[in-house]
């Protein structure tokens with residue numbers, strides 16, 4: 001437990017692309033409410049490569065090991081080659097097994113009002129283990145591309161249990177396990193098998209149901225209100241959480257937390273947005289909402305509530321919105337409005 005006056009060391013990674021712009025915005029807002037974090041600024045991603053020729057410098061890893069807490073801007077990952085995703089490496093290095101992605105309507109009057117659901121994505125296994133190789137066919141060294149995934153019984157159990165515990169603590173009613181056990185009978189069948197066992201332990205307290213991932217995607221669009229807490233495997237969770245972000249205004253509004261036994265890393269769901277980097281128009285709200293989750297993680301619900309209320313006030317007012325939210329405000333305009341609203 002933290003007290004109001006206690007400072008909390010935390011690692012801050014500005015990241016790539018729009019990362020530094022939105023991180024600056026968020027730290028200014030955190031400062032305005034007197035958040036307890038004392039930042040240890042570290043590098044990762046292309047910024048790490050440029051500075052010290054390492055996408056995940058040792059100092060960054062040591063910092064997170066020391067603080068057990070990080071706020072991270074998005075990191076650029078080269079597509080189809082280059083270094084392995086730093087996000088994936090961080091999750092593996094610190095055993096950040098649970099990826100928590102809440103989706104809540106903040107902007108009223110959208111296509112979907114009153115959305116309030118939480119998606120838990122298994123973060124360490126599945127196809128994101130990325131055990132891939134090519135098999136040559138004739139003259140073509142890349143004739144066949146092969147990828148293997150794995151799910152362990154222990155990890156399936158841990159993530160589903162984490163989702164049920166969250167449901168209990170946060171007065172949620174239903175947990176839905178999402179799988180593809182009709183086709184990937186072993187890989188996601190094990191997830192479902194273990195999930196059903198965990199669900200049995202919560203019988204009478206938390207309702208449980210199960211959905212096949214493709215049907216779930218459709219139902220999330222047709223009737224998202226039927227969902228409360230969703231728990232699923234790595235790849236499905238990655239895709240479905242972008243879908244759920246789309247229900248409430250897109251990636252600019254979607255925060256995420258990666259939680260392990262000894263460390264937690266908070267970030268926006270979106271990437272480094274190279275198409276708008278440096279233009280000063282990035283929406284900082286997803287990272288700000290991640291910072292709100294971080295405040296709740298360290299039991300500073302008072303400050304989290306204040307920022308939540310400030311976001312709601314500014315966004316509902318509607319005059320200061322970035323381009324992705326249909327407005328023409330800059331990052332700085334929105335930051336100024338938010339600082340005023342939370343002060």
Ligand code: NAI
Nearest residue numbers: 074075076077251252269270271272273275276282283324
């Ligand atoms: P992206 O999320 O960076 O961008 C997708 C679209 O959403 C773009 O049009 C972008 O301008 C817009 N967008 C994203 N965040 C926004 C914001 N805060 N405000 C306004 N508009 C925003 O996805 P993309 O382009 O596929 O990936 C770019 C890079 O980011 C890649 O290298 C990818 O690997 C990396 N990435 C990193 C993540 C992380 O660090 N957690 C997560 C996802 C992607």
